[in-house]
Amino acid sequence: MERNMEEEFPVIQIIDKEGRYVDGTYKNEISQELVQRFYRQLVCMRTFDQKAINLQRQGRLGTYPGFEGQEAAQVGSALALEEDDWMFPTYRDHAASITFGRSYNILSSWNGRIEGNLPPEGKNIVPPSVPIATQLPLATGVAMANKYKGSNQAVIVYFGDGATSEGDFHEGLNFASVYQAPVVFFNQNNRYAISVPVWKQMNSETIAQKSLAYDIPGRRIDGNDVLAVYFETKKALEQARNGGGPTLIEAVTWRYGAHTTADDPTKYRNQKEENEKHRQNDPILRLELFMKAYGYWDENWKDRIKDEIKKEIDNAVKGLESMPPPDINDIYDYMFEKPTWTIEQQKQEYINHWRGEMKC
Amino acid sequence: MLTKIKTNKLTPIQAITDGLRTMLKEREEVIVLGEDVGVNGGVFRATDGLQEEFGESRVFDTPLSEAGIIGTSIGMAMNGMLPVAEIQFLGFIYPAYEQIMTHATRMRYRTKGRFTVPMVIRAPYGAGVRAPEIHSDSMEALFTHMPGIKVVCPSNPYDAKGLLISAIEDPDPVLFLEPLKLYRAFRDEVPEEKYKVELGKGKLIQEGEDVTIIAWGAMIPVAMQAAKQAEEKGITCDVIDLRTLYPIDKDIIAKSMQKTGRTVIVHEAPATGGLGNDIISIINDTSFLYMKSPIERVTGADVHVPFWALEEHNIPTPARVMDAIHKVIDF
Structure with a gap:
């Protein structure tokens, strides 16, 4: 008999599109404080993303990959982490990175600044891996070391639907499964790898079902339901911490915008029609409906946080635009702990030339 | 004591x-x-x-x-x-x-x-x-x-x-x-105890006056045999075991080259884009005026390692190194 993977891996929800409970398991853990925290961060991240796109359009930021529509998947999963856990985000995961502790200065990487790659001291947030899926084996390795050291830290690694076609996806998951490494593989299935839809990417119905091959838990969750994302990710992280090994999570979501500001999605999909449909399923709208339905909503609070967020983002942009000029030593000084003689010599030769030019 | x-x-x-x-x-x-x-x-x-x-x-x-x-x-x-x-x-x-x-x-x-x-x-x-x-x-x-x-x-x-x-x-x-x-x-x-050999340092494993042979790894015995054959003909060689391929020990190369003025580089890998070229650059940068002849390379051809029935034809041999030694001496 043919197996139906969409039935075997049903989309897990806690609240539905209308913001109503469909699963009350975590009801007791859901407080005003928690949902307000989610809501504030979702709105904050969308504001940040819109700001970044505007900056790019005004020529104040380089090419930028927007994440609008994916806020719940990123914010919910990042909030599920413990402070000293490890995060391997992709370049589209600024919401996850910022939620977990990166500063808004992450944006400066799109202006060609290395500062945009640097987490705060003590935070294990690795800069995005540019080649797709190559971060998965690294995350597994970090988790293997955690296990070896008897550390309680878990690892979360993000990747998109396109990444599942890469060999590194298999290698990362297989090693994690073999060594029962404490790592959560968090897939955001936004249905498109630039222009290629997921149904051309693979012949499988779901990404979650790929967990069967590694004999690890697989979960398919509604990536636009921040509560489902948060609690399912938390559960997977706890399991990892307690020796239960890795989990593959597929968070089904949608990116409203282009792959990056250099991409035109109207070439490969009907943006208007698709987005009209997906706006009905918006992660922020859904949480708002939920808060209103269950007495967590406060209009004054919403106005207040919107003002706060605007100020925060405006300050972030000021920070971005008042960075000191880049340090030319950064070109040479971090290849090795101590530069080799070739690099030392090349640096001196270039700096002498450069200083000479500046005098002209 | x-x-x-x-x-x-x-x-x-x-x-x-x-x-x-x-x-x-x-x-x-x-x-x-x-x-x-x-x-x-x-x-x-x-x-x-x-x-x-x-x-x-x-x-x-x-x-x-x-x-x-x-x-x-x-x-x-x-x-x-x-x-x-x-x-x-x-x-x-x-x-x-x-x-x-x-x-x-x-x-x-x-x-x-x-x-x-x-x-x-x-x-x-x-x-x-x-x-x-x-x-x-x-x-x-x-x-x-x-x-x-x-x-x-x-x-x-x-x-x-x-x-x-x-x-x-x-x-x-x-x-x-x-x-x-x-x-x-x-x-x-x-x-038996722990000791270190510093990275980035080559070693002069034989001293001579006329030619510098630079090699590493499995080419060291080949270079040494060639040096021995050369000695029988009255040509003495410095043989440098590079040991570290990046970063290359430029001082040991320059010092030897400035003494002998003639260099033969031996490596198994294909010639084009091979490390021999970087060694030539180092000599060019450090010892140009000491050169008595063009530098010779004895390397694999720009081919993949042949099926083994033919591999010996592509691996540098003492005889090929000897030919190169004659070339730099006779220039």
């Missing part, structure tokens, strides 16, 4: 095992991983007995997956470990090339040292043992060209242990190339 250092007569591969054992004993962050390195002790027996001695958490078999071995080793190194990963043959490293190029060599650079990758990749390399296809590659220049990784290649047991210990203690990635043809070719005295 001299205290006698206890030594053992070891083959190059036994010296590598000894180096691994020394570091496994000394630092618990050191782990050894790769295909068949556990119970089997490695296909060449480089890790023989280590799993038994240090346990399965320190010395372990991995799935058959070069990118997985290197990728997870990078992660472990970022998180406080000192992994020593074995790639069974250098010719099998290509699936892991992306991990090395994208992450191992770039992590310190792109995070200003916030995350670093102190790992060693060990790989047997080179032709001359009648191995099947792909088992005989010596593509060291693919890695010396790559920014952010040191490349080391010992030619004898003493250097093998001392360089391996330096590589493991180095704060950055090191590719450790093992000339498989020499694994059991001879024995030499190797101190």
Whole structure:
């Protein structure tokens, strides 16, 4: 008999599109404080993303990959982490990175600044891996070391639907499964790898079902339901911490915008029609409906946080635009702990030339 | 007062095992991983007995997956470990090339040292043992060209242990190339205790006046035989064992070249883009006015290592090195 993977891996929800409970398991853990925290961060991240796109359009930021529509998947999963856990985000995961502790200065990487790659001291947030899926084996390795050291830290690694076609996806998951490494593989299935839809990417119905091959838990969750994302990710992280090994999570979501500001999605999909449909399923709208339905909503609070967020983002942009000029030593000084003689010599030769030019 | 250092007569591969054992004993962050390195002790027996001695958490078999071995080793190194990963043959490293190029060599650079990758990749390399296809590659220049990784290649047991210990203690990635043809070719005295051979330093292994021969790894015995034949004809040679291929010891090259004025470079790898060209550049930069003749290279052709029935035609031989010596002398 043919197996139906969409039935075997049903989309897990806690609240539905209308913001109503469909699963009350975590009801007791859901407080005003928690949902307000989610809501504030979702709105904050969308504001940040819109700001970044505007900056790019005004020529104040380089090419930028927007994440609008994916806020719940990123914010919910990042909030599920413990402070000293490890995060391997992709370049589209600024919401996850910022939620977990990166500063808004992450944006400066799109202006060609290395500062945009640097987490705060003590935070294990690795800069995005540019080649797709190559971060998965690294995350597994970090988790293997955690296990070896008897550390309680878990690892979360993000990747998109396109990444599942890469060999590194298999290698990362297989090693994690073999060594029962404490790592959560968090897939955001936004249905498109630039222009290629997921149904051309693979012949499988779901990404979650790929967990069967590694004999690890697989979960398919509604990536636009921040509560489902948060609690399912938390559960997977706890399991990892307690020796239960890795989990593959597929968070089904949608990116409203282009792959990056250099991409035109109207070439490969009907943006208007698709987005009209997906706006009905918006992660922020859904949480708002939920808060209103269950007495967590406060209009004054919403106005207040919107003002706060605007100020925060405006300050972030000021920070971005008042960075000191880049340090030319950064070109040479971090290849090795101590530069080799070739690099030392090349640096001196270039700096002498450069200083000479500046005098002209 | 001299205290006698206890030594053992070891083959190059036994010296590598000894180096691994020394570091496994000394630092618990050191782990050894790769295909068949556990119970089997490695296909060449480089890790023989280590799993038994240090346990399965320190010395372990991995799935058959070069990118997985290197990728997870990078992660472990970022998180406080000192992994020593074995790639069974250098010719099998290509699936892991992306991990090395994208992450191992770039992590310190792109995070200003916030995350670093102190790992060693060990790989047997080179032709001359009648191995099947792909088992005989010596593509060291693919890695010396790559920014952010040191490349080391010992030619004898003493250097093998001392360089391996330096590589493991180095704060950055090191590719450790093992000339498989020499694994059991001879024995030499190797101190039992821990010692280091500094990375980036070549060694003058024979002194002469007329020609400088520069080689490394499995080409050292070839260079030495040629030097001996030359001596019979009254030509004496400096022979430099480069030992580290990145960064190259330019001082030892310049010093010798400025004495002899004539250089022959020997390597197995293809000529174009090969390391010989970088050595020529170093001589050009440091010793141009000392040159008495053009520099000669004796290398593999720009071909893949031939099927083994023909491989001897593509590996530099003492006779070919002798031809080059005559050329630089007769110029």
